[in-house]
Amino acid sequence: NAGVTQTPKFQVLKTGQSMTLQCAQDMNHEYMSWYRQDPGMGLRLIHYSVGAGITDQGEVPNGYNVSRSTTEDFPLRLLSAAPSQTSVYFCASSPDQGRTNYGYTFGSGTRLTVV
Amino acid sequence: KQEVTQIPAALSVPEGENLVLNCSFTDSAIYNLQWFRQDPGKGLTSLLLIQSSQREQTSGRLNASLDKSSGRSTLYIAASQPGDSATYLCAVSTGANSKLTFGKGITLSVRP
Numbered sequence: 001n002a003g004v005t006q007t008p009k010f011q012v013l014k015t016g017q018s019m020t021l022q023c024a025q026d027m028n029h030e031y032m033s034w035y036r037q038d039p040g041m042g043l044r045l046i047h048y049s050v051g052a053g054i055t056d057q058g059e060v061p062n063g064y065n066v067s068r069s070t071t072e073d074f075p076l077r078l079l080s081a082a083p084s085q086t087s088v089y090f091c092a093s094s095p096d097q098g099r100t101n102y103g104y105t106f107g108s109g110t111r112l113t114v115v
Numbered sequence: 116k117q118e119v120t121q122i123p124a125a126l127s128v129p130e131g132e133n134l135v136l137n138c139s140f141t142d143s144a145i146y147n148l149q150w151f152r153q154d155p156g157k158g159l160t161s162l163l164l165i166q167s168s169q170r171e172q173t174s175g176r177l178n179a180s181l182d183k184s185s186g187r188s189t190l191y192i193a194a195s196q197p198g199d200s201a202t203y204l205c206a207v208s209t210g211a212n213s214k215l216t217f218g219k220g221i222t223l224s225v226r227p
Contacts, residue, residue: 033215035217040219041219042204042217042218042219042220043204043206043217045214045215048214058214090158090159092215101164101166102164103147103149103161103164103208104149104161104206104208104215105161106151106158106159106160106161107158108157108158109157109158111156
């Protein structure tokens with residue numbers, strides 16, 4: 001049982017490049033979400049999904065795109081990278097949107113630098 | 116809008132001390148509150164989760180309490196050790212889609 005797996009762990013992009021951050025979970029969780037963590041700002045919600053085929057915006061969605069074609073995978077796409085997107089990105093999942101005893105499980109993060 | 120506050124931002128204590136980390140939130144209509152630990156450059160590890168109907172949860176040397184009506188939670192760490200040095204994050208689950216709102220964390224340093 002691997003939990004929540006994020007790839008890559010580190011990435012350097014040039015301004016304007018696009019890329020996809022991968023997130024996969026093997027716990028059959030319906031709810032998945034993406035956060036970014038910045039110094040002094042804490043963790044902020046980018047996008048989330050309550051199930052396959054359903055996604056919605058969080059607090060800071062601009063510049064990011066998501067889709068959810070399967071229960072297991074929830075990739076985050078940067079359409080045209082900007083230095084302001086330099087951050088650490090975390091993917092999280094929950095079986096029930098965090099409403100009961102299970103809470104959220106987080107991946108180990110992707111550290112992204114945009115130059 | 117839910118806001119979560121953790122004060123102070125940093126704390127340094129000698130080994131062996133019992134300590135309390137505080138968390139406050141503005142909207143008491145929460146589903147649960149979760150305490151996480153984050154080591155430098157690492158991901159988030161869940162420590163304890165308290166349901167809105169519960170008052171406290173315990174795991175080893177850790178005890179978390181919840182007073183929903185006053186919008187407060189505390190994480191009690193007994194007999195602190197240098198290995199407890201990390202950032203401790205508090206997060207609450209609220210709203211129609213149970214979004215998780217985080218505090219900015221308390222960075223704890225336990226001196227040998």
